[in-house]
Amino acid sequence: MNLSFSAYTSSFAQARKRLPVAANGKLNRSGGAALANPPRRALLKGTVSLLALSGCASTLLSACGGEYTGGDGAQDAPTPVIGSVANFRDLGGAAPGYSTSDGAHVRRALIYRSDALTPSAADAATLERMAISNVYDLRTPAEIDAAPDMTPSTGAYLALNVLGTLEPPSFAGMQAGELDAAMQTHWRTLVTGRMQCSIYGALLEHIADAPGPLLITGGTGVDVVGWACALLLLIANVPLEIIVKDFMLTDAWRSTGVDSVNLAPPVQPSYLQAAFDALQGSYGDLNRYLTVGLGLASGTVDRLRGRLVV
Template sequence: MPGETSAARRRFLRGSAGAMLAAGFGSTLLSACGGSLEAEQPATPRLVSVSNFRDVGGAGAGYLTVDGKQMRRGVFFRANALTLSGTDAATLDKLGIVSVYDLRTPAEIARIADVQPSGATSAALNVLGTNDFVTPPVDSPVDAVAFMQEQARAYVTGGPQRAAYGELLGALANGTGAQLFHSSAGKDRAGWVAALLLSIANVPLDVIMQDYLLSNVYLAPSIAAQTTTLRAQEGAAIAAARAPLFDVDENYLQAGFDQVQASYGTMASYLTQGLGLSTATVDALRNRLVH
């Protein structure tokens, strides 16, 4: 939605032109967590072995929405692959997670198996619909950015992607207890899910974007390590060309949102027509997300 006003972009996310009373709600990530409607909950633990683990609801008392509600914390969590150390596994067990949804391909799962939270059920939902995640050769950062944007658009248009995301959101809506979803790095496939959940909750678009970009903060040591390794193995030019694959950028998420608008007009239509969710399911999911 290049060139549109922020109000128009938020209207698109909500699928309703009459619900834009967003003034004063969260122009920054910090303000979105301030002015609490409920008392703050304990901070979500940082996991050294699963660095991109976080609460979808935000920090503090939770993200505020444009209609004066607030995200519930402790309901949905997102992460990268669950390569849990013993200490982190014990920490995660205290959160009472009952269901884990793995969005990776079979080959990714075979290479790095999850360490499951104690007592949690697990389900694999192969978002890409392929046996493995394959990155095509890229000759420049421009090529890498184009690939990431293409992936984001495919989350909206691809058959396997829509099926997996629809199944996941349905399960999250109908589940009980805390639930966790993750991909390999927790930034792209899982990042799209988190953006959808925040959109359903009516969190302002600028806050959704800032939450998406937090993966760059949480994954900074991993990104640096991957870059160093690639530079040593393939040289500085290749490392520079592939750098955009390792992080997230506003243009990636925006490509997905733009595709939703191009294909379905509104986020509400994408959820119902594209992902096959009933209005009742979307409402149930919103009720789980906010209070």
Template sequence: MSRSTRTCSLRSAAAIALTSSFLITGFGASIAHAEPAPSAPQFGSLDFGSSNFGSAEQTPDAPRLTGIDNFRDVAGTGAGYSGTLGLPVNKGVFYRANAITPKGDDMSILEKLGLTKVYDLRTEPEIASKPDVLPDGVAYENIPILSGNIAEMVAKIKSPEDSRSMMQDMNRAFVTGATERAGFAQLLTGLAETEGAQVFHCTAGKDRTGWTSFLLLSIAGVDRSVIMNDYLLTNEYTAEGMKATRAGIAASLGEQMAVNMEPLLGVEASYLDAGLAQLDQTYGSVDRYLTEGLGLSPATVMTLKAKLLG
């Protein structure tokens, strides 16, 4: 191996190592396009026939955690998000997060939330790098959502646009990839069938986790513009962590490498937009994606809607 080749390999390996704790690894190796199928029931517009449906009192906002900076309630903060018929999305039901690595008072705070189960959407290498640390009595399930090799993808990045294209492609794969769809189906089924407050997360809590949150809020009937704003909150919640990672890349590999990889560290509207456009093209609606793409039963979707708004 020549000196230049060896130097390039070392730089790529270092870049991958520095960004691994912030990257979503859900890229689909192959993208298939399906023809639209006949209409499916429109769960997003279901009328439960009760003006009193929904909680009169909402659970307090999710706490801000030191070691889990992207921990938040799917339902939002304050008055929270509004869903079907203007009903509030229930707080304290589904939480989203990055890797569960509590620091300081985080563990005692988590224990007070009454969590019953955590769903870890990461691959084995991601888990080995940063394993979850959970309160006693909380069930754990690993549902790896990945197809493709993250190391190979990151090594090919030569510009910021390469990074953006990578993120857009992996969001499209949430719609078209068999591995991704099977994982999301398993996750949503678990969320529907398990009682109590539950958490789902990946490494950074932004892409696999962001897509899951999009699906849940869509089931609840939340407007897409609101969902997009929620998706972009990752950049606010994890601002300090992204800044530190970028500084590490710049210090070890140079400013240009940091510029090239910066789009990987947070989220941009174009990432989720790419997945939404693929969903609309392939299935026509979230409802058909849920029933035809993920194979969920109407009963499962109804159960999730009832948990979110009941």
């Protein structure tokens, strides 16, 4: 997958103010893919349903704690195991990092993801040793109040309410089909909503220049972190089939299940497909989504990719 990023021409993004960083380290809230070429559109339509049947490769499932021992640098080291924090894993996957379409690898030990950061004492000590510089919390205020992130002393905490609501949506009582339809609607909104575009743009802009390592945290309902990670992997030029399999790892590293409350429903390939379809339908390609939708300058996208790959 080759992504060409054209010059930044978005008057909307130039006019829109980026979210300010308050003195307490929190980002204030504001209201608000056939990727670069035609063959990519066909790939988006056919790949996700196929991958739903293929399962996750063992090399992907080793992303937490990794099995690769090809060297002694950060790119080759096992991901620290933070067992008390659900879905904690390295964006880059297992060593030596996810392969990109142009022969590079996603940089490991740079960006991590997880659910609410409520570690045990032992895991908190491990997180301190990791020297995380920034924790980006994408949850709603109600989720944060119920389980505040325990940010390491090395890191600044930034709260970015992607959904833009006081509390997450309720899926209580929904059966599988109804839940799937509701989640697809929310995933389309992650791509098309004005608030969501503003928040994801602010997140990526901050990541482009923030010192690593970084951690993105979220809740267990609508997987707002999942779309952030998919975007970062797309920018890194990771093949779509790897991105979908990485997304599905959430079900392997989190206790999930459809019940009467549906607090942590399993993720489905259809959710990511809905987001890709919304990206195509609203923007046509990834470059236009990043620049016009999220308001990123082409230089910011270049810095992001430079940080994400080795």
